[in-house]
Amino acid sequence: MPELLGTPATGVVVTGGASGIGRACALALATAGRPVAVWDVEDAGAAATVKECAALGVAAHGEHVDVRERAQIIAAVEPSLAALGSIGGLVHAAGMVRPALDDVIDADTWDFVLDVNLRAHGLIVSALLPALRAANPGSAVVGIASIEGLIGHGGIPSYVASKHGLIGLSRSLAHRLGPEGIRANAVCPGYIETPMLSPAIATPGSREKLERTVPLGRLAHPDEVARVVRFLLSDEASYVNGSAIVVDGGVTAVGGQEFGGTLD
Numbered sequence: 094m095p096e097l098l099g100t101p102a103t104g105v106v107v108t109g110g111a112s113g114i115g116r117a118c119a120l121a122l123a124t125a126g127r128p129v130a131v132w133d134v135e136d137a138g139a140a141a142t143v144k145e146c147a148a149l150g151v152a153a154h155g156e157h158v159d160v161r162e163r164a165q166i167i168a169a170v171e172p173s174l175a176a177l178g179s180i181g182g183l184v185h186a187a188g189m190v191r192p193a194l195d196d197v198i199d200a201d202t203w204d205f206v207l208d209v210n211l212r213a214h215g216l217i218v219s220a221l222l223p224a225l226r227a228a229n230p231g232s233a234v235v236g237i238a239s240i241e242g243l244i245g246h247g248g249i250p251s252y253v254a255s256k257h258g259l260i261g262l263s264r265s266l267a268h269r270l271g272p273e274g275i276r277a278n279a280v281c282p283g284y285i286e287t288p289m290l291s292p293a294i295a296t297p298g299s300r301e302k303l304e305r306t307v308p309l310g311r312l313a314h315p316d317e318v319a320r321v322v323r324f325l326l327s328d329e330a331s332y333v334n335g336s337a338i339v340v341d342g343g344v345t346a347v348g349g350q351e352f353g354g355t356l357d
């Protein structure tokens with residue numbers, strides 16, 4: 094069925110597109126000819142991504158959006174639609190991690206992290222639904238979760254809860270929107286070299302310690318996540334719905350065990 098192999102040319106909203114994985118997703122999508130709207134609070138970074146996408150020959154647009162704010166999300170839809178011509182995709186890559194304070198679950202950290210990482214995905218899908226329906230067939234949404242959507246971590250319980258929740262939300266969206274042909278999936282990155290990971294590899298030896306838990310023996314470039322996201326938003330993934338795709342070099346497959354590369 095060769096007609097399924099093409100990537101729809103519909104526009105994609107990328108939250109968190111000013112940096113890291115979101116930026117890589119915006120560029121990967123633009124490379125495939127898809128118009129991109131970057132929604133972020135970091136205006137300079139967003140503008141730089143928009144400029145790079147436009148240089149690849151697609152319509153590109155930036156909006157200042159704090160994804161915790163429903164009014165800002167709703168206000169960004171119409172100008173993005175006008176600039177892109179259509180919106181048939183979403184990547185929710187805006188995210189943040191905050192360590193737990195002494196009492197483990199402090200309300201401010203909990204609300205902040207859950208609002209950005211989880212609640213926003215639901216609000217944005219809702220706000221974009223008329224556009225996603227109009228751009229169908231082929232519309233799809235992707236939430237950037239984490240391997241911490243699959244395992245626990247005592248240092249960052251709110252982050253872990255938000256990412257487990259994002260996978261649950263993605264599965265529920267797959268159930269709710271699947272009958273319309275709109276697909277919803279989550280991607281679970283492992284250790285990706287972005288500003289978010291910097292504190293974890295800042296101290297001497299910490300990077301190497303992390304790398305020893307990855308069967309592929311290295312951290313990932315954000316492009317390696319972006320290419321999977323681009324696939325999920327394309328008709329190449331026409332029967333992938335409700336999945337949580339792990340992109341972690343094998344970390345979770347082996348439970349984070351270190352291995353020296355020899356059985357001797």
Ligand SMILES: NC(=O)c1ccc[n+]([C@@H]2O[C@H](COP(=O)([O-])OP(=O)(O)OC[C@H]3O[C@@H](n4cnc5c(N)ncnc54)[C@H](O)[C@@H]3O)[C@@H](O)[C@H]2O)c1
Nearest residue numbers: 109111112113114134159160187188239282284285287289
């Ligand atoms: N880097 C990793 O190792 C890793 C691993 C697993 C999952 N992730 C997830 O990938 C996503 C992207 O992270 P990254 O590593 O690229 O981090 P990053 O810090 O480089 O980028 C995050 C982006 O989100 C934006 N953002 C934060 N809060 C926002 C808000 N309220 N409104 C709008 N934009 C906001 C930031 O301005 C930034 O541009 C996050 O959801 C993160 O949890 C990252």
